[in-house]
Amino acid sequence: MELRQRALQVLCIADPQLKALQARELQGSAASFSIASDRPAEPREPIPGRPSRPELIHPSQVARRSPFKAEGLAALLHAIAHIEFNAINLALDAVWRFDGMPDAYYLDWIRVAGEEALHFTLLREHLATLGHAYGDFAAHDNLWSMCEKTKDDVVARMALVPRTLEARGLDATPQIQDKLRRVKTPEADRAVDILDIILRDEIGHVAVGNHWYRWLCEREGLDPVAHYDVVARRYDAPKLYPPFNEAARKQAGFSEEELRALSSSPGAGAPG
Template sequence: MELRPLALKALCEPDLEQKLALAQALQAQAATLLIVPETMLPAPAELPGRPAQPELIEPKRVPQRSVQSPEGRAGLIHAICHIEFNAINLALDAVWRFADMPEDFYRDWLRVAAEEAHHFSLLHTHLQTQLGHRYGDFPAHDGLWTMCAKTAHDITARMALVPRTLEARGLDATPLIQAKLRGVGTPDALAACDILDIILRDEVGHVAIGNRWYAWLCARQGLEPVAHYRHLVRHYAAPRLRAPFNTEARRRAGFSEAELAALIAGD
């Protein structure tokens, strides 16, 4: 069996549990799956496959809730669940969409998809057992997938603006979220912090994969990574990243000192 068409099938799957199972099964079978990098697969009319809920609304319409209330904590965990669900789709999309890459590229993003599915499962179980809600109970926005669609034709832009920009924001935001939850101090809030520890550890590796392939692509094309990143941010109207930055985690994820200096300077 060939990996990339199977990744596309998982991406197109609308049933939540089936998508999770497919992503994790593909990773379990990774060593036995054939990879044909040169294959150009036709894009389906609609991507990604997803359940009917949550309702997708504009980011500015997503309600802000205090973590001091159980409902507010449920809303927060739901929002992180939604990020992880999108991250599964983003990783699967990278596997099927981009041809003519080294085999390690496809195996890297397949591993990311499986780990994101694990993160989603941890959060969703917590949301159900600790907070009495399910994925789909709150509205959400589609910012991550919007950038995925914008960069569908440009693999260098995809690596620059999804894993190492939008997903890297999680490296900065997670410790702040954990501090708020520890301040609440309830058993569900502290249990959520433990889950976020797992996610933060794995996300350092995911951002590192984005950094690795962005650097590889820039080297192949003779591009200077920091200057080209500035160009891509402007061209695709990517969000401006704001302090505070988790520079220690970003270093572990492979950001160079030049990149960190440009980030801190707002350049």
Template sequence: MRSLRDGAARAIRAADLDLKADLAQEAARRWSERRLSLRSPLDTPVPSRPGRPEKPELIPPQRVPRRALTTLRGRIALLHAIAHIELNAVDLALDIVARFATERVPNSFFDGWMRVAFEEAKHFRLVRNRLRDLGADYGDLPAHDGLWQAAHDTRNDLTARLAVVPLILEARGLDVTPALQEKMRQSGDDASAAVLDIIYEDEKGHVAVGAKWFRFLCAREGKDPARAFQDLVRANFRGPLKAPFNDVARAEAGLTPSFYRSMTASVNI
């Protein structure tokens, strides 16, 4: 890889998921050791869509089946959905690095997002390995493409990307994961719950990275962060923000209720 932007773009482009995770983590390691420049004239172009294997089949979100976690099939379906989310999260973190490598931000911005990319690749591998323990694999079930749509919709605006991806999509994980952890344990699947424990703790840090840099950009532009967030959500996010909210975990990450509480019924559907 010629630079951080090149390494990130190559990882996004990779359709082999083991290779994608390897490239993401190797780029993160080289960048943290300052063995890569941020960009070079010969960088791989940032792809408009990430590389993917033939499976899973991508279908509309409303067609993705839901199953009870009390059954093995239900737990596999949940883990498959989480694996799909984590895979998209790898590409989303890489895309914010590669696509916005010319943005006027400190190098510590890229430090934070490459740590996120490294950890999302770790999460994908953990969940995929757990699926394999249960006799399944990623790709066995259909999935939806809604997460990447958020990247496409905010491809030209870094502040909008930060509002939508970490401060809505990743923050939603903080809301729903504790109940999933508990349900896994109630079903006797402590191994899957332990994987969710790791993801939950890491995701607090990922939301914090988003909140830090969103506030940074708002301060530079002289904008109130909560009001700017609300304006960007109305303009760039499809659908309402869903309660209940994990206010404590969100606040730990720097996302206070002033950002989102008034948005639950005011976002255009």
């Protein structure tokens, strides 16, 4: 079988545990697959494969609970697990959907899918120690909604999913870890350790997005900074609020010009 066809098959798996397992297996065997120049035919079943739970609601309706209580810690970990589950789908979608990219692009996003699957698995297993499973809490669908919006525009996809929505995790993770350290329980400490792994890998994932966004801009004769503003308006990207994790963003390949533009954006002066 060909790599992009296999990525689509894994994307269509609804069972979260099986999807994560097969995404990690695909990461390990990716080099043995051929890579087709044309995308596979879209299947009849829904894309992406997702379980019937969690219930998906508007972000403003998602309950916020204190991690200083057991139920609140579980809810927080569930919210992060939901992001990681969606991130598996986002990476697999980037592989099967977009034609005309170098082989390295497809292999990069297969690696990202496998690492996101590891993150989801670590969180799912930790949730189980707290007496909960993925699907026990309601969640929102913002990540996949942007994926849908940009399905016909690979430049916008690279600009707005890894470099915008996923890069927000670089800013938020240290703040979450600080709060969890104040909880001072073994369960919270384990969550901090998992988030260390996630933050390390997510810097690399955002770097993949930065690399391919710039590669595409160069191919199409676009200025990366100016064109970002164009696609952010076109696809109604969320405004980004400080504080920004500039050290992590620099590691992920954001330029000084991009960081200055971020700090001077309309959202940067508003409370987060």
